[in-house]
Amino acid sequence: MTLQKLAEPAESDKAGSAPLPGPSGKRRISSFNIPVTILVAVLSLTVLIPLYFTVVTALKSPDQLGGTGFELPTSIHPENFSKAWELTNFPHALLVSGIVTACAVVLTIITNSMVAYAIARNMNRPFFKALYYFFIAALFVPFPIIMLPVTKETAMLGLDNPVGLFLLYTVYGLSFNIFVYTAFIKSIPPELEEAAIMDGASHWTTFWKVIFPLLTPMNATVGILTCLWAWNDFLLPLVILSDPATRTLPLVQYVFQSQFNTDYSTAFASYLMAMAPLLLVYLFAQRWVISGVMRGSIK
């Protein structure tokens, strides 16, 4: 017993160094379930093949598009990208999407956490309790149901632009985010704040200096989900934005469908450019993104 206990940590500490003799070391290596690994690998092709297809199609010239479509390009055609770049005015759409997404994420984290904090700490007061249920009830009101009047109203208020767009993401995110934040805030002992208040800090300062830093994991979760939503959303920009110069990336793909016509190489180059920024961020922050999303689902 004692020997095994001693051997185990030593083994993990020395991972990569000279192999240790003994049955326990061997079992660890063969404990991988190889048939399941193979099955998972095959299933993951369902995700990878469409992505591969997108990339090779974007690199081919139109006359290479025949056949099964999955062949590697015989020659690479980067001019598809420059064509799509100019046709859709890619840098401009990228800028709009980037600004809207960044503002939506920052504003959402700052405001929604604050609202959730005020609600979570005052659930015994009727006003805040009612507010909580009011926001949660709004979860049942999907956007298509209010899109006609919202469009009229934003136009009337002069919010039919990117500013209105990120404001709407911030406000519409409230329902879900309050739900996520309050569950987390309830797990923070109130003694922490009470100590700060005793030392003369205002509630305002206490929130920003004591509570907000403790919310970092939830802020990450909310930030990731908001980022994915704002970047990829199509319906809200479609109905809200009135000026063609303020189109977001997904909206640009929709508007240019008729102009891509049958020039699929340019179309796919454009799709790839629109997906690439977030995909690249995801590839580097994959672990962090997934753990952030997982955290949001465990209460």
Place this chain on the structure above:
Amino acid sequence: MGAPRLATGPSRNKLRSETVNRTFYWMVIPALLLFLVLHTVPALTGIFYSFTNYAGYGEWDFVGLANYANLFRDDRILASYGFTFLFAVTSTIVVNVGALFIALLLNAKIKFQTAFRGIFFIPNVLSVLIVGYVFNYLLSNNLPLIGQALGLEWLSSSILTNPDLAWLGIVGVTAWQSIAFSVIIYLAGLQTVPAELYEAASLDGASPWRQFTAITFPMISAFFTINMVLALKGLLQAFDQIVALTGGGPGTSTESVAMVIYRGGFQGGEYGYQMANSVVYLIVIVVLSLLQLRTLQRKEADFS
């Protein structure tokens, strides 16, 4: 930090709780006002206009419940509800069965676990609309080639232009994308199941299927409920993927309710009429979600 502590007592506490209140109100009121202006007021004006013949511009008159009565006689509206339910229910089942299966595999002791988990989440990072365009091309050009090679007549031409099969294409693409998110939620659920339970079960000689039905599923039933409710609610609003795949066609065979509201309201001059449609749809979604929550939660209670 070093501020001298004043005498504490009931009077001081009372004073404190009053100032607390004011700051807390300041924290919520701006957000509440914005929410009212951008969410509640539109919802209420929408309900108001559902009783009028407003076209979206110009003059209007009250028409009472005429819009609501007409909805139930409108074949296009009824067909859109039929399609949306068929699509949303089928997709919800496909997504949840598929996601649970993949999550169970990913939770097993496999090599490159993190990398595979990362791969299966990729579709969730991509825009639904763009994924729809890519699959539109694949389903129109590449899938028929496979159908021809296999000699299957129904697969030899694009399923998206076939009124009977187009909805299946939309279900497939939706599943491809939506499984990603559900997998992650199921994985989070599976990690809450204590490993000792499985050890005990395998000592008792329980088969893997028996372990799944007796241990795994009951332990993650709350996650099953969340996924089912979220998926159904989200899929009932389907819009982006349908725009990209079929545009509601062929004909109007794959028009979702969201799409009918969009087209009729913005392009068809049916503002008042489509608001009545929206109100009915809201009621449908709320009733369905609550029913679903109740039945699933009762099941959860049965398990535990």
